[in-house]
Amino acid sequence: MNLDWLDAFLISGLFSVVIIIGLGLLLHLQLGLARIANFGVVGFFGIGMYAFGVMFVKVDWPFSEVWAFFISLAFGTLVAGLSGLLVGWLIADLDEDGVLVGTLGFATAVLILATTEQDLTGGALGLGGLKFPYDIGSVKANEFLWLIIVTTVVALILLYVGRVHRSPYGRLLIAVGANEPLARSLGKPAFRTKLWLFAVGSAGMGLLGALFGVMVRFLDISNLGIDVTLAAMVALVLGGTARVWGAVIGGFLTIGLFEIVVQSYIPFPQGWYGQAIPVVRQMVFGATLIVVLLFRPLGILGDMRRDKLMRSMHGG
Amino acid sequence: MSEANGSAMLEVHGLRSGYHGVEVLKGIDLDVGAEVFAVLGANGAGKTTLLATLARLIPLMAGTIHFHGEDVTRLPAFETAARGIGYVPQEKGVFPELTVSENLTIGGMIGRRSREDRIAEVFELFPDLAALQGQLAGTLSGGESRMVACCRALMQDPQLLLLDEPTAGLSPLYVDMFFEKITEIHQTKGVSIILAEQNATKALEVADQVMVLSLGEAFAVMDAAQLTTDQLKEGYRI
Ligand SMILES: Nc1ncnc2c1ncn2[C@@H]1O[C@H](COP(=O)(O)OP(=O)(O)OP(=O)(O)O)[C@@H](O)[C@H]1O
Ligand SMILES: [Mg+2]
Numbered sequence: 014m015n016l017d018w019l020d021a022f023l024i025s026g027l028f029s030v031v032i033i034i035g036l037g038l039l040l041h042l043q044l045g046l047a048r049i050a051n052f053g054v055v056g057f058f059g060i061g062m063y064a065f066g067v068m069f070v071k072v073d074w075p076f077s078e079v080w081a082f083f084i085s086l087a088f089g090t091l092v093a094g095l096s097g098l099l100v101g102w103l104i105a106d107l108d109e110d111g112v113l114v115g116t117l118g119f120a121t122a123v124l125i126l127a128t129t130e131q132d133l134t135g136g137a138l139g140l141g142g143l144k145f146p147y148d149i150g151s152v153k154a155n156e157f158l159w160l161i162i163v164t165t166v167v168a169l170i171l172l173y174v175g176r177v178h179r180s181p182y183g184r185l186l187i188a189v190g191a192n193e194p195l196a197r198s199l200g201k202p203a204f205r206t207k208l209w210l211f212a213v214g215s216a217g218m219g220l221l222g223a224l225f226g227v228m229v230r231f232l233d234i235s236n237l238g239i240d241v242t243l244a245a246m247v248a249l250v251l252g253g254t255a256r257v258w259g260a261v262i263g264g265f266l267t268i269g270l271f272e273i274v275v276q277s278y279i280p281f282p283q284g285w286y287g288q289a290i291p292v293v294r295q296m297v298f299g300a301t302l303i304v305v306l307l308f309r310p311l312g313i314l315g316d317m318r319r320d321k322l323m324r325s326m327h328g329g
Numbered sequence: 330m331s332e333a334n335g336s337a338m339l340e341v342h343g344l345r346s347g348y349h350g351v352e353v354l355k356g357i358d359l360d361v362g363a364e365v366f367a368v369l370g371a372n373g374a375g376k377t378t379l380l381a382t383l384a385r386l387i388p389l390m391a392g393t394i395h396f397h398g399e400d401v402t403r404l405p406a407f408e409t410a411a412r413g414i415g416y417v418p419q420e421k422g423v424f425p426e427l428t429v430s431e432n433l434t435i436g437g438m439i440g441r442r443s444r445e446d447r448i449a450e451v452f453e454l455f456p457d458l459a460a461l462q463g464q465l466a467g468t469l470s471g472g473e474s475r476m477v478a479c480c481r482a483l484m485q486d487p488q489l490l491l492l493d494e495p496t497a498g499l500s501p502l503y504v505d506m507f508f509e510k511i512t513e514i515h516q517t518k519g520v521s522i523i524l525a526e527q528n529a530t531k532a533l534e535v536a537d538q539v540m541v542l543s544l545g546e547a548f549a550v551m552d553a554a555q556l557t558t559d560q561l562k563e564g565y566r567i
Contacts, residue, residue, distance in 0.1 A: 198418070
């Protein structure tokens with residue numbers, strides 16, 4: 014396959030966009046519908062990534078590499094989902110401040126564990142030895158195929174989130190987010206609903222983390238920083254927390270702009286890329302979040318949470 | 330103590346509850362059968378606290394609640410709702426971001442009757458709502474959203490309905506209409522009702538039994554017809 018036309022930067026840039034869109038979509042269910050501000054996105058992302066990586070690299074698998082790959086992937090997803098269950102259980106009855114501290118604390122704990130458990134994770138040195146479950150020739154071809162696979166996964170997440178949005182389950186999430194005691198008095202198990210939401214969302218974030226780890230092929234604690242959470246949140250808030258497409262639009266506008274346009278198409282001096290641009294990016298993300306929340310709190314797409322102000326369920 | 334009175338639907342004994350360790354209700358006893366039971370009392374007397382405790386939204390500090398003989402003291406709200414206790418709070422009774430239809434259909438439903446039958450029935454009771462089905466509940470007027478909240482509770486086919494000041498702040502005509510509906514709900518559907526009210530005159534018109542709450546204590550529990558103005562005034566501390 015001739016991929017000369019394709020810039021390697023473009024592949025990795027698009028890959029970042031797709032991953033952030035996936036995280037933003039999962040966050041949409043938690044923040045957009047159920048109003049749970051999960052500031053620990055990177056924690057679930059990271060625990061999935063490392064659980065997968067450690068399992069895949071450190072275990073002596075008796076079967077073929079492809080099997081080992083998929084078992085490890087399932088393991089990473091499962092561990093992330095279980096940690097989501099645990100964190101969800103801890104924060105379900107807390108107010109917004111408690112949720113902030115709890116989720117942020119979890120992400121910090123993951124970072125600390127990855128740093129200190131050197132035997133498993135390689136600590137600050139990182140963990141190498143990850144690879145694609147296939148080899149179709151050049152590195153670029155392998156990465157391109159992985160981009161397509163992960164895009165498909167994120168498209169499935171979009172489909173799932175879209176379905177939830179229109180389903181009774183989505184309305185339950187909105188109800189629990191808007192007025193939990195009222196939802197309970199109507200016979201809705203709010204606590205269980207939140208736990209399940211956290212478990213599923215975290216499993217999805219962990220899966221994305223593992224898929225990300227495969228692409229970079231080297232797990233590094235620099236991937237566990239708050240900027241991942243921030244990017245997903247900015248993408249979601251910029252596009253509009255109330256809309257399914259919000260995270261998609263936001264993902265392209267934020268990460269797309271920085272990873273692809275700034276990194277590849279604007280001729281900044283070489284030296285800027287390592288130091289200045291990541292810092293500027295974080296500053297711009299933070300500023301964007303503030304500006305959006307001040308001036309368009311419902312995001313670029315959003316006018317109202319639901320499609321129309323007046324809407325009849327009976328087609329009227 | 331629990332099965333002492335088999336005839337009552339709801340039996341409450343020695344109920345104490347409050348907020349953050351501060352006791353508001355100081356030992357309440359109640360027996361509610363097939364009737365309209367009015368809870369009167371001044372602002373801050375503890376009416377809302379009592380109803381929310383019965384709906385299992387506020388934990389008990391002491392006492393027991395039996396519903397149809399079953400001890401529901403420790404059950405979470407969503408399970409007592411499933412057993413037939415409907416609750417219409419004093420404020421914030423609708424989900425503003427859902428439409429009227431969605432608000433009506435979101436609750437858990439007891440029994441087998443279809444959703445369409447139930448909707449038709451509540452629209453029969455409150456015909457004005459039919460035209461508002463597609464409207465977001467957050468954009469309703471105060472009176473409209475009270476009606477929606479009440480209908481939503483009725484959609485569940487409750488056996489006991491807890492109504493917390495359903496007419497506070499509404500125009501007199503509206504208040505009359507609502508009290509007629511309360512009687513209608515009780516008589517045609519056979520739903521027992523506990524009605525918290527400031528409006529003693531109106532409440533006493535529809536109630537069978539009445540309790541006057543005064544600073545978290547049951548000042549008087551008796552037949553509604555027997556309550557005298559003096560007793561009422563004393564309960565209200567005027
Ligand atoms: N969330 C809360 N936290 C602490 N104290 C509360 C809370 N809610 C109510 N209280 C207190 O409990 C007491 C009883 O309040 P409650 O709302 O039950 O009164 P009420 O009889 O419903 O009054 P109203 O007629 O004004 O609705 C009041 O003294 C009030 O200040
Ligand atoms: Mg009250």
